[in-house]
Amino acid sequence: MNSPKCLLYDGTFKGLLTCIFVAFDEKLEVNNILAPGIHKTDIFAENIEVITDETKAKRVWHGFQKFANHRSQNAVYYAYLSELPKIELDILRYFQHTFKSKANIHGDFTNKHVLKIAQTAKKVGREKHRMEAFVRFQLTKDKIYFANIEPDFNVLPLIEKHFTSRYSDQQWIIYDLKRKFGLYYDLQKAQIIQINFSKNLSLSEEKTRIFDTSEIEFQKLWKKYFEATTIESRINTRLHIQHVPKRYWRYLSEKNPLHK
Amino acid sequence: MRFDRIEEKLEILADAAKYDVSCSSSGSKRSNKNKGLGNSDGMGICHSYTPDGRCVSLLKILLTNHCIFDCAYCVTRRSNDIKRAAFKVQEVVDLTINFYRRNYIEGLFLSSGIFKNADFTMERLIQVAKKLRLEENFNGYIHLKSIPGASDELMREAGLYADRLSVNIEIPTVSGLKKLAPEKDHSDFIKPMKKVKNEIIQYNSEKKLIKSTPKYAPAGQSTQMIVGASGESDREIMLSANYYYKNYNMKRVYYSGYVPISNDPRLPSLGSQVPMLRENRLYQTDWLMRFYGFDVNELLNQQFPNLDVEVDPKLSWALRNQHQFPVDVNSAEKEMLLRIPGVGLKSVHKILQARKFRKLNYDHLKAIGVALNRARYFIICDGRGWEKQDLSASRIKSLILRNSAGKFRKEYSSQLSLF
Ligand code: SF4
Numbered sequence: 012m013n014s015p016k017c018l019l020y021d022g023t024f025k026g027l028l029t030c031i032f033v034a035f036d037e038k039l040e041v042n043n044i045l046a047p048g049i050h051k052t053d054i055f056a057e058n059i060e061v062i063t064d065e066t067k068a069k070r071v072w073h074g075f076q077k078f079a080n081h082r083s084q085n086a087v088y089y090a091y092l093s094e095l096p097k098i099e100l101d102i103l104r105y106f107q108h109t110f111k112s113k114a115n116i117h118g119d120f121t122n123k124h125v126l127k128i129a130q131t132a133k134k135v136g137r138e139k140h141r142m143e144a145f146v147r148f149q150l151t152k153d154k155i156y157f158a159n160i161e162p163d164f165n166v167l168p169l170i171e172k173h174f175t176s177r178y179s180d181q182q183w184i185i186y187d188l189k190r191k192f193g194l195y196y197d198l199q200k201a202q203i204i205q206i207n208f209s210k211n212l213s214l215s216e217e218k219t220r221i222f223d224t225s226e227i228e229f230q231k232l233w234k235k236y237f238e239a240t241t242i243e244s245r246i247n248t249r250l251h252i253q254h255v256p257k258r259y260w261r262y263l264s265e266k267n268p269l270h271k
Numbered sequence: 272m273r274f275d276r277i278e279e280k281l282e283i284l285a286d287a288a289k290y291d292v293s294c295s296s297s298g299s300k301r302s303n304k305n306k307g308l309g310n311s312d313g314m315g316i317c318h319s320y321t322p323d324g325r326c327v328s329l330l331k332i333l334l335t336n337h338c339i340f341d342c343a344y345c346v347t348r349r350s351n352d353i354k355r356a357a358f359k360v361q362e363v364v365d366l367t368i369n370f371y372r373r374n375y376i377e378g379l380f381l382s383s384g385i386f387k388n389a390d391f392t393m394e395r396l397i398q399v400a401k402k403l404r405l406e407e408n409f410n411g412y413i414h415l416k417s418i419p420g421a422s423d424e425l426m427r428e429a430g431l432y433a434d435r436l437s438v439n440i441e442i443p444t445v446s447g448l449k450k451l452a453p454e455k456d457h458s459d460f461i462k463p464m465k466k467v468k469n470e471i472i473q474y475n476s477e478k479k480l481i482k483s484t485p486k487y488a489p490a491g492q493s494t495q496m497i498v499g500a501s502g503e504s505d506r507e508i509m510l511s512a513n514y515y516y517k518n519y520n521m522k523r524v525y526y527s528g529y530v531p532i533s534n535d536p537r538l539p540s541l542g543s544q545v546p547m548l549r550e551n552r553l554y555q556t557d558w559l560m561r562f563y564g565f566d567v568n569e570l571l572n573q574q575f576p577n578l579d580v581e582v583d584p585k586l587s588w589a590l591r592n593q594h595q596f597p598v599d600v601n602s603a604e605k606e607m608l609l610r611i612p613g614v615g616l617k618s619v620h621k622i623l624q625a626r627k628f629r630k631l632n633y634d635h636l637k638a639i640g641v642a643l644n645r646a647r648y649f650i651i652c653d654g655r656g657w658e659k660q661d662l663s664a665s666r667i668k669s670l671i672l673r674n675s676a677g678k679f680r681k682e683y684s685s686q687l688s689l690f
Contacts, residue, residue: 239285245323
């Protein structure tokens with residue numbers, strides 16, 4: 012039967028690669044690839060559940076690496092982390108196009124999938140840099156530097172390297188509130204963790220309980236510094252918002268009233 | 272730490288340091304060795320932006336704003352009636368480390384008023400950097416101010432710990448300096464600059480032979496000039512900048528529009544506007560000199576001692592030199608492509624790539640990112656003749672201005688794209 016198929020996978024990159032393997036292996040006509048929790052819209056397509064398989068994933072990736080250079084490989088991974096609807100299908104088409112042309116296709120922007128992947132990867136890359144700049148750690152009583160983030164895309168896996176090499180002598184956690192997982196660096200390596208936050212986390216008593224007594228003082232100092240370093244006669248709000256989009260402001264201590 | 276005391280000092284000493292526009296944390300590579308703290312990866316990160324649109328990358332403070340000098344253009348001058356404060360060495364170290372660990376900053380930019388004498392001050396600055404490097408195992412970015420008149424030994428030591436060193440010339444001309452800072456000697460500025468330049472040259476040659484040669488100021492040295500304080504022309508400013516680039520291997524010269532800070536009759540009065548557009552035009556000229564192959568005398572000379580504020584300096588040059596145009600984008604040398612108004616470095620690179628495959632027309636150039644509203648009067652390309660026909664320079668200028676009025680009038684910042 013040759014009706015279009017909808018592949019269901021577990022949301023991991025390996026899972027997606029397994030889907031791509033299966034699509035090739037069984038010569039399927041795929042019109043959708045869906046991660047868990049996403050509603051299917053096309054009721055005519057047949058669902059196939061794909062079980063993530065390390066070996067299959069590796070084979071597809073190695074095959075891809077034969078033609079795709081570093082940049083294309085990155086682009087695909089970055090695009091995957093965007094979690095945009097239907098991006099999986101663009102990735103599948105990108106692989107198909109690569110295998111068919113037996114060449115690196117990164118610059119082939121007349122192909123709409125290639126263009127989409129490149130544009131998406133660029134957006135994800137931009138947010139990666141922003142997060143490296145805008146993460147604000149707060150010191151807890153257990154001497155862990157803790158930061159919350161809520162990025163548009165799933166950039167936590169991308170910023171791990173930057174933070175482990177920069178802050179290799181302090182314990183830290185960067186927690187993605189939106190995706191409910193974080194990275195914990197224990198002075199040796201970073202690992203994925205999940206935390207059940209108490210509901211009262213935003214209350215100031217709770218904060219006093221968790222954070223080091225000096226924490227609020229350093230935030231105050233930073234805020235003071237930030238105010239003192241501005242030259243009033245040069246204020247330029249439009250330029251300012253262009254550099255720091257408003258949706259990031261809630262995580263920047265210098266832009267917020269201090270708790271307490 | 273006595274936080275309330277520190278807060279007061281920070282307020283005073285950050286406020287006094289803010290007129291130094293350099294906040295660059297790029298150009299240095301220090302990796303994190305032996306589980307130390309921090310690194311510099313060469314790129315530099317802006318961790319925040321002030322409401323005036325400037326990048327916040329470093330903790331930029333003075334060690335003290337006590338000063339024995341009385342330079343008219345400086346808030347820290349001895350005769351100014353302001354609150355004075357001084358950090359202890361350890362306080363600066365603690366602040367830097369605690370800000371850095373919270374990912375607020377890339378490092379420290381430490382300057383100072385001159386207390387007692389030049390060497391005494393320089394030595395304190397070095398102490399801070401040395402402590403950060405040796406005691407805290409800190410690999411983040413450190414920019415130290417070279418204090419005018421500091422000894423060669425101290426300048427040698429400073430470069431062992433700092434990534435960048437800078438002496439601010441501030442007043443572009445010797446005569447201006449005499450007028451506004453009569454106690455200061457021009458040669459005092461040159462002395463540390465020269466030493467740092469020679470050390471960098473020596474380091475670069477030794478490093479080739481011995482890999483383990485300790486780093487010396489890997490991000491080089493920079494300087495700053497105040498614009499619009501002492502009545503000098505754009506030509507005088509850029510000739511001076513050119514001199515420092517050529518003779519002292521400056522990485523960067525910064526131009527800082529004078530922010531009025533006193534009622535001294537020798538200076539623009541309080542409330543006068545900061546010359547931000549002029550500052551931007553000077554940065555553009557600086558780029559044309561460094562990356563576009565222009566000689567300073569082509570852009571500014573006896574006949575044209577000041578830049579045109581209405582249009583960018585490249586366009587202004589092109590309008591004066593119409594005999595060099597049109598340029599055929601499909602065959603011209605790189606040097607000439609760089610001189611077309613509305614064509615930036617990236618576009619030149621793309622044109623050179625793309626024209627190997629096909630002859631380029633207006634659509635291609637547009638897709639590449641060329642600003643055709645300016646370029647069209649200076650080029651010929653595939654399928655199009657020369658747009659200029661027999662328009663005069665002033666006519667072209669007014670046509671361009673009409674089509675980009677909004678953009679040119681509003682964008683005042685040097686941090687926006689320059690061409
Ligand atoms: S020596 Fe430096 S700090 Fe002192 S008044 Fe002159 S410019 Fe200002």
